[in-house]
Structure formats: structure tokens, C-alpha cells
Amino acid sequence: MIDLDRLTYTYPHAARPALTSVSLHIDPGQTVLLTGRSGSGKSTLLGTINGLVPHYYGGRFSGRAKIAGCDTRTHRPYELSGIVGTAFQEPATRFVTRSIMDELAFGLEAEGLSGDEIGRRVRATIERLDLGPLVHRPLEQLSGGEQQRVAVAAALVREPRVLVLDEPTSQLDADGARSIFDWLRDLWRENRLTTLISEHRLARMLPEADRVAALGPGGTLDAWGAPGDVLPKLAYGPPLIQAERRLGLPTGLSRESRERLRSALLIIDRPAPGVSSGDRRLTCRGVSFSYPAGFALGEISFDVRQGEALAVLGGNGSGKTTLLRCLMGLLAHQGEIEVDGRAIHSLPVAGRARAVAYLPQSPSAFLFAETVREELLTTLRYHGLPPSAEYLPDPMLEAFSLTPLADRYPRDLSAGERQRTALAAVLIARPGVVLLDEPTLGMDPLSQSDLARRIRGWKRAGLAVVVATHDVEFAAAITDRAIVLQAGHRVADGATGEVLFGRPGLQTTLQQLTGRPWPACVDDLNPDVGGANADD
């Protein structure tokens, strides 16, 4: 179904190829998981399947890509669109209409189907993906996760033979991701749909993957084969493989491997839980907020102490982002929020930004300076702080491993590098509280480990950290406590491992394997992880 033959592609004005001599043969009905670090060429490879590479972007293209017998050199994206359905990252920027019905019907109209047939397929898709409650809302008013569901639905509604999904569940909560994969599983079974999925959360996708393709630096195909053969060779992997490595067990994905790991985990003694005794840095008392369109948050209260990290969990649209925006003083909320004993709304804009660092979901609205170094200087300029011994950009660049990128244009960097740049830009003013909204979105597993290591370093330095996330593995790895929001209300509060274990939809891979709250994550097996660079 998909034949790539020595495919090499270089973007216009780029010095190095994004893909280098990639050869692959994918049979009809196979599901292929595409993995690799940020910037390794995964999205570019997906772009060659739907024809955007090279027709839309230009650049130098050599080798050959044949999709269902169509050579992408002679078939343009609109000609391939009947064969290949595509769902991108950040779908909101690619919607071409303003309503769900129009968005689903758009590709079918382009295909020239009859009105009755379009109506039948649209209705079936809405029912299958449970989009009914959203149908009457404009696309721009949907949450990120809801928009992602619509994008996947729009790719599937044409019943393509090949499906290309670029991180299709990155913004989805566990239930949303499950409904997408349930549907995909039906399609795979019924229609022998050939699928390429780029996904950083390997555990979600592995049970469905027939093959794994791992891209390395420069877009080379480093590994290709069955998941059980490829994953043990990678420097990263799903939690089960990481746990096996941590315990020194042979790595594998077979039933025997899982059983061996389970037995090993069950005999480990749980250490006594640590109690944070630092001063309160962030206090939230009875915080409520409503948008003009309706209620968002009700009576939320908690404290975060020095050196403590709190996870804010909950499904799409549960109020996590709204809570973080209230904590940053961006919304006129009811209730009290204090940072180091001072009410957040009593502080001027610059004062808030020096007390609290906030990184929103997508840092793309942050980065407009000419270079990475200039981004850091921009923050200092906003604060009226001249670069001094306390506020020098170079140590901050070093701490975030950005020194080699200091003179690069930030918007050309990979997702992980962009996020490190944005983090350095908000942390250079040395705030005492850090708020992170879905920090692992679009981040490869190694970059996630790197971020987790930095957060542990901040905790040791006495900062208070609040992380809103769908990523339960990440929450378990770095936070001490968790609250769960549901429809704007707090429905659970406690130690992270216990909270996750208490809600079946939120259990981590290790919790599901052992049926116990501890160990919740790989890092529970070695609490000193990341210590070498903990002072970042």
C-alpha cells in the first residue's frame, strides 16, 4: 500500500535534509507507529504520504513514494486526498469551516458525493465519535481536545484507504483517546485500513501497532520492524520497557515479560512517603470563575508549598487551563489567590510575572524574537531589568541546554526546543511559582524525561510547581499531590499515586499491571533519578 524508495527530502533554504534515504514497504491493513525525537522528520515523512511534500512546501525531493500505486511526484495532495486521510497536530489552525457539520462534509463535497450520501456519512461519524453534544457549537469555541476529535473525524469521514495521523491524541484525555482508538480498531478490523501514526505516548499505541518505524537524527530510518524487536533497541520506550530496564530485567513486550515484571514490582517495598514542610508559596481559596458563555470553575481551594509539585488532572474542558490562568492573574476570578503571602491581583503585571512563571499549552504565541538569546533579553527588557549577575541570559541558556541554539530563530526549532526556550524566557526573572499547562504536549519521551529532571531541580531549589496535564505517567513522575477537576469542580485531592489509582481512567501503566497504587511510575523505582543534573 505504501512504498518509499530511498526517499530524501530537504526543505527550501534548509542546509540539511529532513529525511535521508528512507525506504519502507507497508502492506495493506498494517498499522505503523512512527517514533523518533522531536525534529527527526516524523511530520515530514507523514507529509510525503499525503503529497504535501514536495508539492506544497517545495524543496528538493529525490527517491520515490508510491501510495496505493500513485506516485506522489505526479499526484498532487488533492488527488491523493481520496486515498489518504490526514489529521494534523494543532487542528484548530487547519479547520476550513466554522461548524462541525460543514467541516465533516467539506471533503465529501470536494469528492462530489450526493447530498444523501454525505448526510449519511456525516451522521454516522457524529454518532460513532460521540460528537452529538458538540454539533451546535462553533468550532472555535471547542476545547483543544474536542477540536482534535473533530479533526480525526474529518479525516475518517471520507473512508480513506490510508490514514495519516500526526499525534492524534496528544490533546485528549484518556476517555477521548480511548474513543478515537476504539473507532480506529473497528476500522482496522472492518476495512483493512493502512495507518501511519506519529505518537509520543507509545503505551497508548503499542497494542495496536504491527510495525514500528524509528527515525533518527537527520531523518534516517534507524529501526524498522515488529514492536517487540524495535522498542528494546531504542533509548526511550513505553513505561513497561523502562521499568524492565530500571530493574535490570530482560526487555520485551510478551506476556511472559509482563508477568516477570509484575512479580518483580510486587516484591519491592514501598518507602515511607515524604511530607513537604516548606512554607506556603501559593494559596488558592474558594476560586470561582465563569466565562460569558457559562460556568467554568467553582470553589477551588488548595495550597502548594516550597519544593512541592501539584498535578491538576481532569478531562478535556474540566477547567484545568482556566484554573492556571486564574492563578496567573489573567482572569478576574472570585476568591483569593496569594503568592508568597501577597494577593495576585494586588501585584502589577510585571510583579505578577516576576512572582509566577506561566507556560501555556502552545508556546507559539511567545516566540517572536530573532534569536533564542534575544527571547530571554526580551523578558528582561519587559521587566526593566538590565542583564546583571543575577539575570544573565547565558547561564539560563546553559541550564536549559540552549547554548548551541542561542543564535537560532526560535520558531524554526523543534517542539521540545521551543518549549525549553519559552520556559527559559519566563524563568529568567527567577519566580517562586511555576505553572505549566500540558507541558509534555508534542514532546518526545527523552525531552519529557529532561523536563521531569528540571522540575525536580526546581523543587529542590524551593520553587512551587503546578502542572495541568492529561499525561498521568508524567504527573506520577514529578508531582507529590494531585487534584482532579470535573466540570469545574474539584472531585479528588491527595497524594498523586493514590489519586491516580483511585480513578480507573487515570491509572498509570504500572498501576494497571500490579493492581496497586505504588509504584505508580518508573521513577518510583529509583527516587534519585535525575540527580546528576538536579540543580538546573
Next chain:
Amino acid sequence: MLNPVTWMVWAGSAGCVALLARNPFYLLLVAAAGAAVRWRAAGQPPSAGTLRLFLGLMAFPTLLNFVFSRAGQTVIFEFPLRWIGGPYTLEALLFGAIAGLQLASLLQVMMTFSLLLTPTDLLRRIPAGLTPAGITASIAMNFAPQARRSFEAVRESQQVRGHSPRGFRDLRDIVTPLVILSLESAMTVGEGLATRGWGAEGPRGRQRVAAWAGAGLFALGVVTWWLAPSLVWIAAGVAAAGTALLLAVLTRGGTRSRYRPETWKRADTLIVGASLGVLTMAVVLIAIAPALLTYEPYPRAVWPSFSWPVGLGVALLCLPAVVMGHD
């Protein structure tokens, strides 16, 4: 729900009147019609922000013309200085203000148009061979909401870094990100359209020759009209033949269909009839009695004239606000 063609005809007519008329009374009527239709459609009166935008749009050309134009006989003040001494005239002020009013009324019409029509309504009517035009139209229709979201995101991200932009000095901090985000948005919208099957190969072989012939005939008609205005009917015929040939080639082979068939109601007929009537009136007036539709403050400003029949004609553009919801 009125037919999209109705809104295209209404917006086209109102936009043409705003461009042709330079009489402040008729321009105000066009702006009021646009605002009334938008108010009725959105269910909300114009916001203070919109009014500020229009005042800013009017103030800029007013000040620009007042400061740089030296024409006009009614001197307001003058300084004994070279270059910047003046004279500053009432006529220059009025001329600039009318240009600003023209811009504001045109913008009001376009804002109403983009509220009432979706990019899909426009894309469905663009011939399959005009992919770039479709992408451009889609980006243009999405520009205002996208720019608003980008502006809010940029402003918030600057607050997060301790910055509250104020005044002209900080304009660059807002404008640069908006330009970058708009360009990125244009790229991604194009990606979305291409991968969803929107697009087609341009004409080839004989069809390409026919397309060029159509474009050539259209150009010939325009040039003939320009060089020999007395041959207007011949020029119009040639241009129309060229347009028809071009459209026939570009729409050939299109396979697009409609999900929800659009209906045509009596209200559509009423609005299209009224809009075309207003457009015809404006074109005829500009051709035979331009003074009835325009206002020229130079060389000495006088009070602009107002013709009740013309005013009532332009006021017909308010018709959608009356018949919407009764269709």
C-alpha cells in the same frame, strides 16, 4: 436563513456604493445599513471597541490630509514657518474625513459580510481551477477571527512576561507577532484545504488556450472602455464574452457537490432586487450625474447636498435587517 448568493449581492452592492459615493450622508447611510444588518444578525449592538476602530479609521486619513494637503481656500490656521507652516485648510480636513468615512463604511459592510457568510459558502462558488483564489478567499474570511485570537494570545503571553503594551511605541511588539502568526495561519489553512481534497489542476491543452483567450477578451473589453468610453456597450460585450469563456473553462470537470441544498425564498428575491436596484442607481448616477452622488470640498467647502430619492434608494440596503427572520 438567507441564501449565500443574496448576501454576496447585498455586500457587493453596498461595497460598490461605498466606493462610488463620496457624499458623507450616503456613506453614513451605507455604514448604518451595515451596522443594522449586523446587529440584527448577531443580536448584539455594535461594541465600543468597534466604534473606536471606526473612529480611528476616520481619524487617520483626516489628520494625514489635514497636515499634508495645502489645497483649499478656507484657511483654519497658518504658521510663519517653512514646510510645516501650512496653510491648514477646512477643505483638506473634510476631504480626509470623507476618505476615512468611506473606509469605515466599507469595513462595516465587510464585517457584516464575514459574519453572515462562512468561508465554505465562498469556497463552494469558486471554480475548481482557481485553487489559489480559493485559498486566498478562505484566508481572507478567516483573517478577522484569527487575528482577534492571535491578538489575545500575544497580549496574554506578553502579560505573562511582565509587559503591557501601551501606545504607539509598543506597536511593534503586537504587529510583528500578528504578521508572523497570520503568515503561519495562511500556510496551515492551505495545508488543510489541499489534504481535504480542495483544489484542481489548472486547464491544460486546448482548454488552457481557451482560458487565455477568455482572459484576453476580458482585458480587451476593459482597455477598449478605458481608451474609447463611447464604445462602452461593445467593450462590455467583449468583456462579458471573455468572462463567460473563462468561467466555462475553469468550472469544467468540477465534481464538487452540496451537502445541504440551499433554498431561495421570497426574502432573497426582495433583497437581491433591492440591492441590484441600488447598485444600478449608483452606477447610472456616476455615469450621468456624478454630482448627485459625490461631494467635492475643494476649492471652497460648501454644505454637502442631499437628495431624498437618492437617500431613500441607498437606505434600501437596510432591507435585510427588516426581512431577516421573516423569511
